[in-house]
Amino acid sequence: MSEKELGERIEVLEARLMFQEATIETLNATVTAQWQEIDALKRRVMALSEQIAEAEADAPAPANDRPPHY
DSSP: OOHHHHHHHHHHHHHHHHHHHHHHHHHHHHHHHHHHHHHHHHHHHHHHHHHHHHHHHHSOOOOOOOOTTO
């Protein structure tokens, strides 16, 4: 293989490597953003669960009275 062909192959490999590095950085940023959103959603679900539990605890017990039509 000639020196020119080796140089061309190296250039192609370097270009691929640069593209892969850019892709990895983009994927990393995307995954990081998704984890941040997941964490925020988990906190929101926990807060809503607590609100529901509090509302259920504060709700009056259902009356066992017969409806008026009986």
